[in-house]
Amino acid sequence: QVQLVESGGGLVQAGGSLRLSCAASGRTINSYAMGWFRQAPGKEREFVAGIDLYGGSTIGAGSVWGRFTVSRDNAKNTVYLQMNSLKPEDTAVYYCAAKRLILARTAGEYEYWGQGTQVTVSS
Numbered sequence: 001q002v003q004l005v006e007s008g009g010g011l012v013q014a015g016g017s018l019r020l021s022c023a024a025s026g027r028t029i030n031s032y033a034m035g036w037f038r039q040a041p042g043k044e045r046e047f048v049a050g051i052d053l054y055g056g057s058t059i060g061a062g063s064v065w066g067r068f069t070v071s072r073d074n075a076k077n078t079v080y081l082q083m084n085s086l087k088p089e090d091t092a093v094y095y096c097a098a099k100r101l102i103l104a105r106t107a108g109e110y111e112y113w114g115q116g117t118q119v120t121v122s123s
């Protein structure tokens with residue numbers, strides 16, 4: 001079992017930055033691909049970014065290209081999502097998730113999920 005706990009969310013003005021953290025426990029994340037998803041009210045959960053076992057990252061939603069980056073620190077068993085130039089449309093609950101080996105963009109393929117952290121961007 002892998003337990004995931006997100007932190008770092010909050011209220012920020014448009015144009016600001018936040019760094020989300022996802023701390024894992026139970027097992028090391030070395031053999032897990034890690035994904036970040038978000039879900040806004042009334043919308044489906046959306047793949048935001050992910051990082052594979054070797055540190056290769058993938059940005060999902062085109063709307064976050066050039067603004068969000070994902071990284072991992074296996075020694076700390078933690079994954080990060082750096083969010084810059086935030087926009088009101090980035091407002092959502094952000095979740096991290098883990099799946100063995102291969103990175104995926106589909107929420108249903110992930111085995112473990114955190115409880116989510118709220119990000120609210122004011123205009």
